[in-house]
Amino acid sequence: MGKNVLLVDDSSTMRKIIGRSLRQAGIDFDNIFEAADGLEALDVLENEHVDIVLSDINMPNMDGIAFLREKAARPAMQNIPVLMISTETGDDIIGEAKSLGALGAIKKPFTPDKVNEVLGPLL
Template sequence: MGKNVLLVDDSKTMRIIIGRSLRQAGIDFDNIFEAADGIEALEVLEKETVDIVLSDINMPNMDGISFLREKSTRDAIKDIPVLMISTETGDDIIGEAKSLGAVGAIKKPFTPDKVNEVLGPLL
């Protein structure tokens, strides 16, 4: 059975680019779900089977850090791994994301090779 991914980014353009980068990296998912912020992401996780989440940090309504914090309180979804994809790559903010369960981070801009290098071992 294949895997499903959830892309969380307020930019539709960036969601398209991340999806394309996954394909260019040779990483095939059965389903690519999308959400524009942390609130939508939580709704998707509660409804769908998702194997890994790729999430931005700087988003309206509910940002990536708040999303991680809220997700960690929900037993049904708290163990789904989240990889941050963001322009925000300072040690403090990535450290906070990891303390809330993020399994790693990719800095924007990125190449498909970088996505494969970081995401590949997590699948």
């Protein structure tokens, strides 16, 4: 069974850019699921098999930090790894994300090489 990824970002354009960067980095996923915010992401995680989540931090309805907090409270999905992809990669916000289970962060804008460097070892 191949790998599935969930891209969580309120910008559909950014979700497409991230998906393209994954392909350009040579990271092949069977399915790329998308969500516009943390609420949609939780719904996808409830209904689909996802191997890793790439999530923005600043989003309406439920931001990336609230998403991590809620995901951690749900046993069926709490062990799915999350990598933050955001313009906000300061030590305070990333420290909070890591304390809630995020594995790390990629700063926007990014290159396919950076995606491969950070994401490759996690797969």
